[in-house]
Amino acid sequence: MFGRKQRELAAQVQQQAARMQELEQQLATVNNQDRAPVSTSNREGILDLFNVSPSHAGPVVNATTAMRSSAVYASVALIAGAIASMPKPIFQRTAVGREPTDHPYWWLLNEEPTPCFSAYAFWEYLVSCKLLRGDGYAYIDRNGAGVPVELVPVPWANVIAEKRGRRLVYFIELDGEYIGVDQDDMLHFPSLGFDGVKSPSVIKLAAKQAVGVSLAAEEYAGRFFSNGARPDFALKHPGNPTKEQVNLLREMWQERHQGVGHSHLPAVLTGGMDVAELTMSAEDSQLLETRKWQVIDIARAFGVPPHMIGETEKTSAWGTGIEQMSIGFVRFTLNRHLRPIEQELNRKLWPSSPRYFVEFNREGLLAGDSKAEAEYFTKALGGPGNRGYMTVNEVRRIKNLPPIEGGDVLYTPESTSNAQPPAEPDQGQP
Structure with a gap:
């Protein structure tokens, strides 16, 4: 399937490659010695080259400069790291629901998608691109039978997406060559504002001015102290x-x-x-208050609670304890990223076989808190008056323990009420 689609796109690829090379040659004439050449596919790079995308505060804000803000770095690291660390088990649908299965794709999603990337680095990179660029891309390399054997992350700047009818075609630069890829062979993780082709980044859509003020405040603070903490x-x-x-x-x-x-x-x-x-002094210009407010403003744009990126002056409305904060973080922040990623993986990895599907294990974020984990599993197993929704073997599987005999029975209050009481001891026996 892949070979046929690639041949159909060969002519278009050659035209795209020739056009891109011609534009790159024209653009190279305006590059000075202090700037590296910028690919014509890198739209943000072109804007940065001519310095036409500054914030109102002055500094140019893009994916690279934004990461110099500690609030942006912490927000991206928190979301990308949380998603990358979550287990991604594969299930198969059964007549009574679903059950975990040992599928060959598990290795690609959880250990090594491509020889150059571990699974953690792979997911951290794609989610970072999604947050900072708007879209994350990974090429699905299939064998002759159409089975995925490798997932190759593709830099955002090396991808051009075009809509052909009701389908997408991607022109990507991979290993120094331009190739055309049908949408079935490209994992595309868009962000909020996706128009069917591409997405605006959080930085450009909602946080440009907040990041610009943050960078300007950082620069002002640095110059203030380099001047011996004296105003002009x-x-x-x-x-x-x-x-x-x-x-x-x-x-x-x-x-x-x-x-x-x-x-x-x-x-x-x-x-x-x-x-x-x-000029005004640092106190008069409320430099510290400005920097604190920018942390909150940037965290709001990324959907991250400020207390999880170091702004602990304000109390959290998500309850107390690591369990409640983790549940709130998964529910309100991560789910908006996890569900689209799951849907994209399922429709691209199993396009004609709805029997299998992958789903992030949200409970994996509780693994570091033994008390919260114990309380969660206790409720899941059930107790007096409460029906359980997990069996003992399901809990043991999460903890990487072998199953035990009789551990597949789900606890119900009826199961204990119908149990035979122990026999009364014989009064004639000592």
């Missing part, structure tokens, strides 16, 4: 010094007082000179 000022002289005298005075002052190491050296003013402050 001017030296006032009652006379009329010459240009040479002004330059000499400026150089001597900078050499003597600029930098944190010289911040406490006493200043000696002669000839009636005085110092006049030109």
Whole structure:
């Protein structure tokens, strides 16, 4: 199937490759020595090259510069790391529901999708692209029988998606060659705002100005402290010094007082000179409050609770304890990413066989809290007056323990009420 589709797209690929190479040659003429060449498929790279995508605060905000903000880095690392660490078991549908199965795709999804990537690095990279770029891509390499044997992550800048009728065609740069790929052979994980072809990133759609202010505040704070934690000022002289005298005075002052190491050296003013402050102090400009607010604003754009990226001044509305915070994080933040990823995997890996499906194991996030995990499994197994929804062997399977005899029976209150009471001891026996 893949070979036929690839042959149908061969002519289109050649045209796309020729067009891209021609545009890259034209673009190379405007690249100066301080900038690396930018691929024409990298739309953000082109905007950054000409510096036409600055925020209102001044700094250019894109996927690369945004990660310099600690709030953006923490948000992306939290979401991508949580999804990458979750187990991805494969199930098969049965007449009574479903059951886990030992499927060959399990290795691709949980251990090694491609020789250059571990499964954790693979998922962390794709989710990061989804958050920072808008779309995450992975090429499905199939054998002659159409069975996936490798999942290859493709950089966002190396993909051009085009709509042909009601289907998508992808032109990708892989191993130095341009190839055309049908939508059945490309994992495409879009974000909010997907228009059927591509998605806007969180940075561009909702957090551009917040990240720009954060970067500007970081730069201002750095310059403030590099100047010895002093605001900008001017030296006032009652006379009329010459240009040479002004330059000499400026150089001597900078050499003597600029930098944190010289911040406490006493200043000696002669000839009636005085110092006049030109800008607001850090306290007047509320630098610290601004930086705190930007953390909250950026966290809101990513759907991350601020307390999970280090902003602990505000209390959480998700309850107390790691269990409640983990449940809230999975329910309100991760599920908006997990469900689309599951649907994309299931429709691309098993397009004609709905018997199998993959599903993230949300309970995997509770593995680090033994108390919360014990309470969860206790409720799942059931107890007096409460019906259980997991068997002992299902719990043991999650904990990588072998099954036990009789461990597949689901607990119900009726099962204990119908049990035979123990026999009364014979009163004639000691």
